Each structure stands twice: as C-alpha cells, then as structure tokens.
Amino acid sequence: MRKILIPTDFSENAMNAIEFAVELFKYERSDFYIMHTYQDDIYADKVLLDKESVEKVTMQASEASLKKLSSTLSKIKAFSPNPRHNYKLVSTNNLLIDEADKVVIKHNIDIIIMGTKGITNSKKRIFGTNTLQVLKYVQCPVLAIPANYKYTQPKHILFPTNYIIPYKRRELKLLCEMVSPYRAVIDMLYVSKSEKLSRRQEDNKAFIKEELCKNSINFKIVKSRNIINSIYKYIKENYIDMLVMVNTRQSFLESLLFKPTIDELSLYLDIPFLVLQNMRRNQF
Incomplete structure (x- = not known):
C-alpha cells in the first residue's frame, strides 16, 4: 500500500x-x-x-x-x-x-x-x-x-548525481516502482571535468543500477564546471519529464534550493521535481 x-x-x-x-x-x-x-x-x-x-x-x-x-x-x-x-x-x-x-x-x-x-x-x-x-x-x-503543469506520463527522467552522496534503498525503490509502469528511461547525469570515478563512486553507481533495475538507465557524463546550466540545458535538449535530485547537508541541491541567490539562477523548473532525502527520520 x-x-x-x-x-x-x-x-x-x-x-x-x-x-x-x-x-x-x-x-x-x-x-x-x-x-x-x-x-x-x-x-x-x-x-x-x-x-x-x-x-x-x-x-x-x-x-x-x-x-x-x-x-x-x-x-x-x-x-x-x-x-x-x-x-x-x-x-x-x-x-x-x-x-x-x-x-x-x-x-x-x-x-x-x-x-x-x-x-x-x-x-x-x-x-x-x-x-x-x-x-x-x-x-x-x-x-x-509546477503551477499549471498538465499531467504527462514520466517516461524520461533526469537524475543528476556526483555518485558521492549516499542513497536510501527505500527511496530509490520508490522512484523505481513509481515510474516503472510507464517504462521510464532514467538518465543518471554526472557533471564533471573528469570522467574517472573513485571506488566509492563506482560502488554507489552499482547500487543505483541494482535498485533501479526495473527501468532502463543511461549513465551520462557532461564535461563542465557549471552544474546548474548543464542540468537546465540537458532538460531542454532531451525533453525530460521529471527531475530527480537527492537532498543532503552541504549538497549541491541544498545550495541550489536554500541560498538567497536562488532567484538569480537560470534553472527555472517547469517540470515535476522529485527530491529524495538521505537524512534519517525522527521518531516520537
């Protein structure tokens, strides 16, 4: 349920x-x-x-x-x-x-x-x-x-990541089960000047691939230092239906969402935005 x-x-x-x-x-x-x-x-x-x-x-x-x-x-x-x-x-x-x-x-x-x-x-x-x-x-x-967004089946999803921050199995499973009925394609986007991944990054990449196994996954690398513009450009050029990011302390997403400069950013989203959390839930 x-x-x-x-x-x-x-x-x-x-x-x-x-x-x-x-x-x-x-x-x-x-x-x-x-x-x-x-x-x-x-x-x-x-x-x-x-x-x-x-x-x-x-x-x-x-x-x-x-x-x-x-x-x-x-x-x-x-x-x-x-x-x-x-x-x-x-x-x-x-x-x-x-x-x-x-x-x-x-x-x-x-x-x-x-x-x-x-x-x-x-x-x-x-x-x-x-x-x-x-x-x-x-x-x-x-x-x-987004306001006035008309429902579109989530068939092409963008998931930017640096493969460093941890992931919750429950939340990746949520994403997997939420979009698999629509035979979604998930593009994992790594924005970096280097294509080489560390052992930790490789392990996290393998974990993602395992947990999202019901969906088709493309692992993409964009050589750039400007993460915001790279994401925005990718969304527009690839007809993305949904953006997924992970929120963690001191993450890129945190700086994107919560710093006063947000209104000056070029990333004005007009598609659904799924924010996953990697912080432990409180208990009563």
Whole structure:
C-alpha cells in the first residue's frame, strides 16, 4: 500500500498537484492523506482577532477547513473514481512543517506531493515558501508540481548525481516502482571535468543500477564546471519529464534550493521535481 501526503491550501496549484498525484499512482493501491493546516489562517486577520476571541476564530477556521476538505474530496472522486485509492482528510490547528513531519512519521508516508507554489503564486520565485520549507525540513521524498503543469506520463527522467552522496534503498525503490509502469528511461547525469570515478563512486553507481533495475538507465557524463546550466540545458535538449535530485547537508541541491541567490539562477523548473532525502527520520 502506497502512502501519499498531499498538503493543500485549496488553491488551483494545490488541486493541480492532487490531480497529478492520483493520475501518477493510478495503478497502485494507495492511501492519500489530504492535509490542511490552518494555524496561519487564525492569525492572518488581525482585525477579526481584535473583535473575536481566539477560541471563536479557531472554531471558524476549523469549520472552514473541514468544509473545504470535504469539497476537495468530492472533486477528487468526481474526476478519479479509482477503487484502488483511499482518502483520509487531515485538518489541524498547526503549522504546515510541524504537521507534515508528524503525519510522515505516524503513518510512515512514502512521498509528499504538492505544488511548487501556493495560493500567493509569486512569479519571482521557483518555489513558494511552504514548498521550500517542506523540501528543506520534512524528512520524506517530496514531489513538487509546477503551477499549471498538465499531467504527462514520466517516461524520461533526469537524475543528476556526483555518485558521492549516499542513497536510501527505500527511496530509490520508490522512484523505481513509481515510474516503472510507464517504462521510464532514467538518465543518471554526472557533471564533471573528469570522467574517472573513485571506488566509492563506482560502488554507489552499482547500487543505483541494482535498485533501479526495473527501468532502463543511461549513465551520462557532461564535461563542465557549471552544474546548474548543464542540468537546465540537458532538460531542454532531451525533453525530460521529471527531475530527480537527492537532498543532503552541504549538497549541491541544498545550495541550489536554500541560498538567497536562488532567484538569480537560470534553472527555472517547469517540470515535476522529485527530491529524495538521505537524512534519517525522527521518531516520537
């Protein structure tokens, strides 16, 4: 049973991510946790808080959240009446990051799927604040779906790597099983000035090949020092359907996602972006 967490703020981008998720996993028996956290909503309207008690505003936010979640579920079942899929609604007075982490651990979630941007939909950034926080802090694979991206079967996938950072067997298995029904081709891209791999890199390469054995894999090397531009160029020239990277402390992905220079980068993704984690999950 696949377990998928989908945070929503009831925006069009969030619904688009939900539609993508149910289509992507249409062949698998899956539990979808549709989650809305409303703590930010409670404190957003200072005028209302001045007039009403926190308890009353909290109750109103809770009722609105449950009503919108119920409406969202009706929409899902209307466009995807899939008997393989079960849905669980999560409405809570909490922050998105805290609740996502809690749900991931409690229910042993396999993957989080969400839009790259939320209701604010800023055009100045690749990722919205909430998505960025989930990518950085929640220890679970995250698949970010760009705004207005229409579902396309993931048949050609780009997985840049330096073969140095470690990999989790569970997460490579997730990628393998997620795209194998579509007979996907996975291009492992090594951007470097040198083609020679160390023993450690060779071992990690062999591990990847073993874990992704259900898919066709191409091992590619691009001689360059500019990783960002190399990835961007590869995506555009090879009609890539999905980008996969591994998040680890002090990794290239971390610097790409979380440094202030992100808005200046040339890598403006318009395809789904799967971020795998190599950090150990916390326990209660």
